[in-house]
Amino acid sequence: MSEIVDGTHAGADQIMPQADEDEDGPSIRSLPLDAWHRGRGARMVEFAGYHMPIQYDGILPEHLWTREHAGLFDVSHMGQLRLTGEGVETALESLLPADITGHPIGKARYSLLLSEDGGILDDLMLTRAPDGSIYMVVNGATKWDDIAHLREHLPDDITINHLEDQALVAVQGPTAVAAVARLVPGVDGLTFMDAGAFDWAGTPLWISRSGYTGEDGVEISLPADAAAAFVDALSADPEVRPIGLGARDSLRLEAGLPLYGHDLDPETTPIAADLGFALSKRRREERGFPGADRILAEREAGPALKRVGLAVEGRQPVREGATVIDESGAATGHVTSGGHSPSLGRAIAMAYVPLSQAVPGSTVRLSQRGKIHEAAVVALPFVPHRYHRKGDQK
Known part of the structure; x- marks a missing residue:
């Protein structure tokens, strides 16, 4: 069983309110940008254990603004993890169907956390960082279950850092990268699924050119205590407007992107979900991932x-x-x-x-x-x- 510790610096939701459980029952938490959202007139809802903005000016105008300009999304409810330890890539391959050892450093990859029978426990993004760690982003509504699963199945010498003091924001749309590059020079040099470390006014940023809207854009992990100042600077750009969960959902639906807990669940395999691209060639040939026999049989015969x-x-x-x-x-x-x-x-x-x-x-x-x-x-x-x-x- 692996160790989990609170981390420090890190190098997709359809609206369905939920709450995390603590010793005293359900508790609703606040995001680092809670006051920022409320100060801009956001309508807040309970989702994945957090108070989150569902909309500011309305789902329709926010959706269309993102398709035409740049939308700013707070996705700090997502679980940010950093996994370290000797052989971390090989260890993770026992739980995921991705080729992690052969994946380039500084490149993000979509993958799936699988149950023993090949069902999908969560979908996630992972990146091999230059320092040898694995940076992973998992869904907010499942992050505690994911952490527990990783703890149970990874070796003792793999450490899981839950980066609870990191915020996560996404800027999406055709003008998103240009807007971020005006604050963070060099970001426009990234291409799709590239990731790397950057700096803004002395604040360390971990940025990937990715997102869950179907648009070009970036996702930015940064210290929670710097998040308000950073999004203030971003939203000062006339191209950038804050966007809520409602438009985030309609955007990902148009993009044909599945949402865990709705389009994906433990009863669904990657083949049924039309996510066969997440099964790396080497892993298919070696069959060393959970549920390989069932998944590969479905790949051959069809679900x-x-x-x-x-x-x-x-x-x-x-x-x-x-x-x-x-x-x-x-x-x-x-x-x-x-x-x-x-x-x-x-x-x-x-x-x-x-x-x-x-x-x-x-x-x-x-x-x-x-x-x-x-x-x-x-x-x-x-x-x-x-x-x-x-x-x-x-």
Whole structure:
């Protein structure tokens, strides 16, 4: 069992209120930027154990602003971890399907924490830092379970630092990187999934060119006590506006990005979730990750159900929990995320449907509160990703 300690400096949510448990029962915590959000008129909700901003000016204008300019998101509820110790990469490969030992230093990677039978316990981002540590960001609603799982399954000589004194903010949109670069020179030299250490007025920053909106942008880890001054400086730029959880959810839905606890859960495998890209080639060949036999068998034969995008007919959105039905009305699948797409002006959803229907152009029937909706399977993402990859022109 590995050790966990409180860390110091570090080198994706659909709105569904939850609370972490402590010895006295549920407790709702405040983010480092709580007063900053309230001072800007944010409507606050309880989510993942924290008071968080759901919106400032409204979900629709915040969504469209991010697609056209730069949105500033507070994602400090996410779990930031730093793992150190001899053989940390190999140790983590016993729990994740990623090729960590062969992954370049300073490059972020999307991966999955898997159960013994191949179900998804969480999705996460990890980076091999230059000092040999692994920087990992996990979902806020699952971070305590993730930490417990890592503690239980990693060797004793691997130390897990939970970076509770670090804030995490994301700046997303077509002008996001330029806005950050005006404060932090050199950030625009990063390409998609690059990460590195930077400095702002003597404050250490760990920045990755990544995010969960489908837009170009960065995620910035920094000391919590410096967060308010930093976001003040960022939001002084007319291109940058604060954005709440509501628009964060509609943006990631348009981008076709799954949300843990809704589109992903312990009953779902990476193949069913259409996340086969997270299974590195070497790891597939070696089969040394949890649930490898089941996952690779599904990769060969196909899963019973598969996550797809749906274009829903009519104006009424179909929400999570709606049922995919056959001609007789029998349930064959289920909707996991759904809503109105501000960019497309129509209802969209993600659902798990039988493999025979998981082809763009297939039609499906959905049942929601006794009403039947027609929908067509479409390729994901709904809105094209605009990540800045190596070789792209600036």
